[in-house]
Amino acid sequence: MRTPRMTIETTLSAGATRAGDILDVLESEAIHIIREVVAEFERPVLLFSGGKDSVVVLHLAAKAFWPGRVPFPVLHVDTGHNFPEVLAFRDATVEKLGVRLTVARVQDYLDDGRLEERTDGTRNPLQTLPLLDAIAAGRHDAVFGGARRDEDKARAKERIISLRDGFGQWDPRNQRPELWNLYNGRHRPGEHVRAFPISNWTELDVWRYIEREGIELPPLYYAHERDVFRRDGMWRAVGPVSEPRPDEQVQRVQVRYRTVGDMSCTGAVESDALTVADVVREVAASTITERGATRADDRISEAAMEDRKREGYF
Structure with a gap:
């Protein structure tokens, strides 16, 4: 008889409350999600900015497929307002792991008139169009992200495997059930999914994991x-x-x-x-x-x- 995979709920109900036990379960769940997506989808990609959450997801992917290489590329939408230290870390990390990096630049869209600068000076909301264009250009059907439910109430509404329509848009009222940790990746041509392996992690979980694994940031x-x-x-x-x-x-x-x-x-x-x-x-x-x-x-x-x-x- 096949042994059921341990879940966060079963582990906690069994009394495993130590930080190390919880980190083991979170890691196991995240690696399971990453492997499932790679097995089910044809052209996954990881959104990688060099920030702590995307660094942790890339670290998990490296563990999931060790001793082989990470079997998908990484993508960064560069707004032109990024911290130079983070960009340098991004480049050093992908070079060390031998991962292919694609960079979509907001500045290119400003230069040719596809986007205009905002009056408030921030470019963060301007990332959407370059992101969707890069997904379409790479024909990516699954996009890994480092979002967590504890960050924001909108992100708390996300499923671990979250469908985006042919326009790249998300409908929070059209979310699929994920009973017993079964993930539904069905999608029509032109659609894609966003996959969030550390969705159930908290900020504290992330930092405890960084400490345990000795992850550079x-x-x-x-x-x-x-x-x-x-x-x-x-x-x-x-x-x-x-x-x-x-x-x-x-x-x-x-x-x-x-x-x-x-x-x-x-x-x-x-x-x-x-x-x-x-x-x-x-x-x-x-x-x-x-x-x-x-x-x-x-x-x-x-x-x-x-x-x-x-x-x-x-």
Whole structure:
């Protein structure tokens, strides 16, 4: 008789509450999802920005197919506002793993008139069209992402395997049941799915896993001194695409980033966390998610994330 695969629910009900036990189950589930998608779909791709969640998913993919290479390419939508440290880390990581990287650039769309700059200066919402075009150009039928349900209420509505229609759009009312961890990947020509292997993880789970596995990250995730200014309750980095207004005072502050989106919309938090262990303790004490605390693009409206996801955003 085949032994049922352990799930998060069965493990917790059996009394496995230690962090190590939970991480083992989360890792097992994520690797199972990655392998299922690769087995079921023809041309999967991983969205890889160099941020911690996509780094963890790529690490899981490498473990899933070891000693072979990761059997799919990675894709990054470069807004032109990314932190240089993160781009350098992205390039070093894909070179080390021998993974093919495709970069879709928002600047190309601005240059030829397919997109226009926003009045608020952020380019994060402008990623949708380049992303959908890159998916179509690569004929990708499955797109891995590092989204987690605890990040945002719109992401909490996602299934692990989430269907996108022929226009790349998401309908939160048309979600398929995933009973007993069975994933429905059926789709018509022109449609694709988004797959979220770490959907059930929390920010704390991610950091505990990074600590356990010794995963390298961009240095922005750890405390460092930086010139910043205060805007909308967040410390914003001083840079070419993030300049203070006349009434905003530049200060030298020790900060770190909980998420590394664009410089033009991502805030830092004051922190003394110099090591992974320090970050684990800090996150364990936090009562605000990383996006809620540091992402200005999610504050555009009450449903900002859901509106972008409906249009095809990841």
